[in-house]
Amino acid sequence: MNRNQARRLAAFNAKKAAEKHFANRIGEILSGCPSRVDRATSLGSLRDSNTGGSACLPDVALYAAGHRSSKSVTAR
Secondary structure, eight states: OOHHHHHHHHHHHHHHHHHHHHHHHHHHHHHSSOHHHHHHHHOOOTTTOOOSSOOOOTTHHHHHOTTSOOSSOOOO
16 A cells, blocks of 8 residues: 555544544434443343354363363364
């Protein structure tokens, strides 16, 4: 990336950040509270949420220690 491309990219990123900041300020003015507060208060309870992708793996320590030789775990 040459100097002109870097300068143009920096100007583009600065313009994009300024537009996002402006949009956030307009949203705060119209809603009456900052977006962070709105997001935090609208979150559901994390305790009740069901994460389908996570599971408890009891033998994960056997597989995590790959650098150690484990005689009980084989590839078959």
